[in-house]
Amino acid sequence: MASPDLSDLDAFVAVARARSFRGAATLRGVSASSLSEALRRLEARLGVRLLNRTTRSVTPTEAGERLIERLTPALGEIAGALDAVSSVRDSATGTLRLDVPSIVARHILPPIACRFLAAHPGITLEVTANDTFIDVLAAGFDAGIRYEERLERDMIAVPIGPRIQRFVIAAAPAYLATRGRPLHPRDLLEHACIRHRFPSGRIVSWEFERDGETIRITPDGPLVATTIDLELAAAIAGLGVMCIFEEVVRPALDSGALVPVMEDWWQSFSGPFLYYPSRTHMPAPLRAFVDFIKTDRGR
Known part of the structure; x- marks a missing residue:
């Protein structure tokens, strides 16, 4: 025998408690005919009569009373479980x-x-x-x-x-005093540059844009790292020029540990x-x- 539908069991309990198809339908906001159909399906599947119906009353049979006694706590547990799911959905926890x-x-x-x-x-x-x-x-x-x-x-x-961020080019004053100040992206090919390697192994090219002109270079230098802290320390120590998010170098620029280079070539882009x-x-x-x-x- 196939298991009864949970909604049919719930409909049976509702009608039995209300002692009326019409009363249960009003409480549930459904039609009395849908509850009657649910009960017919349930009785046919179980092979027993669960409710005695007359024009004046609806009362559970002995089998119906036993089923109600067993179903009531089980349906309460199900309702509690559904309420718990709803509370997770509705509360910010x-x-x-x-x-x-x-x-x-x-x-x-x-x-x-x-x-x-x-x-x-x-x-x-x-x-x-x-x-x-x-x-x-x-x-x-x-x-x-x-x-x-x-x-x-x-x-x-x-x-x-x-909403707007920038890649900035910066170097230590001591480095620029020794090597000179680059003025154009291609000048960086003659300078020591500090580069970043992504976890994929890719070392990105440096890209610059000004007045509709885009220049992409692959510089060289003494350090390639996956750690921003190491790259920043190397730049402050005067080991080379770095091109990185402004947020990373802003404290060093404000303190004078690094100075901006080629500001007219700094690239802006959309924030995250x-x-x-x-x-x-x-x-x-x-x-x-x-x-x-x-x-x-x-x-």
């Missing part, structure tokens, strides 16, 4: 897992994350810094942060952090985006974070 580039993890996300967590003490934020583009869902993340050129077309993107696959059935922590960054812009 749980864990939010984000995959973000290391530059964002270091210089953009910290103040945003701190304000968000202060506003949502029921949420735990797990952040993984990763400079390799991955399938965030397959890797177990709720969302990612990436720059515009790395966004998938079918993703929903929400701006987060500064939070991206995720769908607005449908979003986890509550992700929905709370999306809503937060939309109202937190400009701080």
